[in-house]
Amino acid sequence: MNCPECGAPDNLCQVRFDEFLVLEFTEAGYGAVHHLTVAAYMVQHSSKMTREGWEYERDLLRQFLVENKPPARIRKEMKDTVDSGKRTFKFKSKTGVPVINKTTWRKTILDVRAENAEVYCEDVTAWARSVLEEAEELRI
Ligand SMILES: [Zn+2]
Numbered sequence: 001m002n003c004p005e006c007g008a009p010d011n012l013c014q015v016r017f018d019e020f021l022v023l024e025f026t027e028a029g030y031g032a033v034h035h036l037t038v039a040a041y042m043v044q045h046s047s048k049m050t051r052e053g054w055e056y057e058r059d060l061l062r063q064f065l066v067e068n069k070p071p072a073r074i075r076k077e078m079k080d081t082v083d084s085g086k087r088t089f090k091f092k093s094k095t096g097v098p099v100i101n102k103t104t105w106r107k108t109i110l111d112v113r114a115e116n117a118e119v120y121c122e123d124v125t126a127w128a129r130s131v132l133e134e135a136e137e138l139r140i
Pocket of ligand 1: 003004005006007008011013014045
């Protein structure tokens with residue numbers, strides 16, 4: 001069965017995501033794009049998110065890729081918001097109902113090659129860019 005959210009064959013997206021997170025935390029060079037991997041995956045799998053959480057992840061992609069904000073700064077802003085109790089919404093969906101009604105994408109996590117850190121970072125960035133473009137076309 002294909003993933004009902006990103007369209008990856010045999011639901012391989014979840015397996016690949018878990019493998020990539022391990023790579024990012026254990027292999028030098030791979031972790032540089034961790035922020036993109038997580039946000040792109042979450043935007044494509046909106047059933048894991050509340051609507052506010054989904055919009056937040058999409059906006060993160062925009063801040064990383066369009067506004068070129070350094071991940072460390074965004075993480076700090078995020079942490080400040082959470083620590084001060086300013087964040088008033090929940091990220092994780094309890095219902096499992098997708099936020100967006102989209103099942104085909106130009107790129108999925110399966111398009112990311114992982115044989116070395118250089119191609120990995122390049123491919124994750126290309127995937128994240130195409131996810132952002134398509135998410136913005138939805139006009140949510
Ligand atoms: Zn998927």
